[in-house]
Amino acid sequence: MGAARESKNKLTDEIVGRLARQHSTAVVLFHHAVAERLGLGPTDHKCLDLLRERGALAGSDLGAITGLTSGAITGVVARLERAGYLRREPDPHDGRKQILHLALERSPIQDVIDPLRADVSALLENFDAHQLTAIAEFLAGTTDLVYRHAALLRAETISDMGRTRVTGRTASK
């Protein structure tokens, strides 16, 4: 266990301890700015992103992933539909469900984030294939982990609320 391993540990600590966190803060900020630019709330934008990622979902699925209540989902879908971002279709196999589809091939979001994409592409020029593979695997791996931990956290929060008998956001009220 020599200098190489030590250097690795130092890099790892730097990544998880500072870089990843600063990155997250920036991403959240950007996400909000994009939503504002499009005339959407952050929640609407988040749901639209999920829909684009996962293909077609039912409203209940969207609620399960985001942690939103069914009432909130109704509002999100109504706003996004009215603004032309998505359309609803009844599920042929289940009369209660509404399947949500993206209405636009090329979303207006693309135009908003393209300048950033271009800059990131330029940044990636500096790396070799071996490194790019690492970046791709890092992103895919952390995305998965982050999703799982978010779901876990929400589950804990909900069960805590049951234990402490509070409604709403704050425990002391």
Place this chain on the structure above:
Amino acid sequence: MGAARESKNKLTDEIVGRLARQHSTAVVLFHHAVAERLGLGPTDHKCLDLLRERGALAGSDLGAITGLTSGAITGVVARLERAGYLRREPDPHDGRKQILHLALERSPIQDVIDPLRADVSALLENFDAHQLTAIAEFLAGTTDLVYRHAALLRAETISDMGRTRVTGRTASK
């Protein structure tokens, strides 16, 4: 310009086109779940993150970075102070300003995100030093870019609002 360059381009496209975006969506989701767990709103959590990152800021700085109005900042600071996350001190050089300091060395946020940190650390075990360097540089570089583009976007949005003479969020209303 042979197979190596082609492979690089393919990887780059995959990263900026899909992986980075999925990663962002997951991060936003997680950020919200953490806030909920702590009994904070996403905005409060975001401001707390910024404060931890940048050291000590004035309320006006926080507003400039996040795009929030001064009224909203007043609310954020009041909630975070009441919950014990920060304290305010008058600026000795400017009687109007309030400098915001973190009140806690080890924030409760740490406990909430530590399990994720541990999993990410384990993931990083699979990479060599050369790759870890790339990941670190990628994170640092994109963080910077994302911040700059967020500020740019907000500037555009504000000037657009001036041009089209609308107040509030939606243009058609």
Place this chain on the structure above:
DNA sequence: AGAAACTCGCTTAGGAAGTAAGCTATATAC
């Protein structure tokens, strides 16, 4: 088949938190 229990999406009432506008106090420029 029929009854009970569950799930989906919508509606309503209420609350949390944002914006916009106006105020006071301090700071700076002319």
Place this chain on the structure above:
DNA sequence: GTATATAGCTTACTTCCTAAGCGAGTTTCT
């Protein structure tokens, strides 16, 4: 020394989320 600009607070209003409850459709159990 007066005028202008800035920091942060307050107020009125708006938006959007939660909680609770509904009707319609589906699944399960006997």
